[in-house]
Amino acid sequence: MTAIKKINLEIVTPYAILFNEAVDMVIMPARDGELGILPGHAVMMAAITSGELRIKRGDDWRLLAVSSGYAEIAQDMAIVIVNAAEWGDEIDVPRAEYAQDRAEKRMTAANTPAMERVHARHALERAKARLKVAEHYANSQKGHHP
Numbered sequence: 001m002t003a004i005k006k007i008n009l010e011i012v013t014p015y016a017i018l019f020n021e022a023v024d025m026v027i028m029p030a031r032d033g034e035l036g037i038l039p040g041h042a043v044m045m046a047a048i049t050s051g052e053l054r055i056k057r058g059d060d061w062r063l064l065a066v067s068s069g070y071a072e073i074a075q076d077m078a079i080v081i082v083n084a085a086e087w088g089d090e091i092d093v094p095r096a097e098y099a100q101d102r103a104e105k106r107m108t109a110a111n112t113p114a115m116e117r118v119h120a121r122h123a124l125e126r127a128k129a130r131l132k133v134a135e136h137y138a139n140s141q142k143g144h145h146p
């Protein structure tokens, strides 16, 4: 049997197919922590949370901020379906900082209803993921590894 050497990675949002290429490795932000997928991985489904998704091709890493969704993984492919996703160079940092600030205020205000507090926590997680990816992307442009 020939060994599986690549993963065909597809990343989809409700608006676009963002990525559809063969890669060497992908690291996803999953509910139970970071999930590293190499070729030959066991078939599984995973809940994706807001965070940083890292794609490795050769010596090259690409960083993507993702919000919640799910992933379907098999030995030679992975499909990631998320509500929103942005590459490191697409992230509007002031917008994410503003979203972070607004969500923190909503979470801590005494008169915020419980349901809105939950929405604010999710918005905060999205904003933090975007800021983290933007920072790692900026560092990688300076020659630091992500």
Ligand code: ATP
Pocket: 067, 084, 085, 086, 090, 091, 092, 093, 095, 096, 099, 123, 126, 127, 130
């Ligand atoms: P905001 O309150 O700033 O809209 P949000 O977390 O509510 O943030 P989402 O609902 O997750 O935004 O995303 C809506 C759309 O805006 C998506 O297409 C997403 O890719 C894009 N988007 C959100 N924030 C940013 C950002 N800081 N930089 C670039 N694109 C963003």
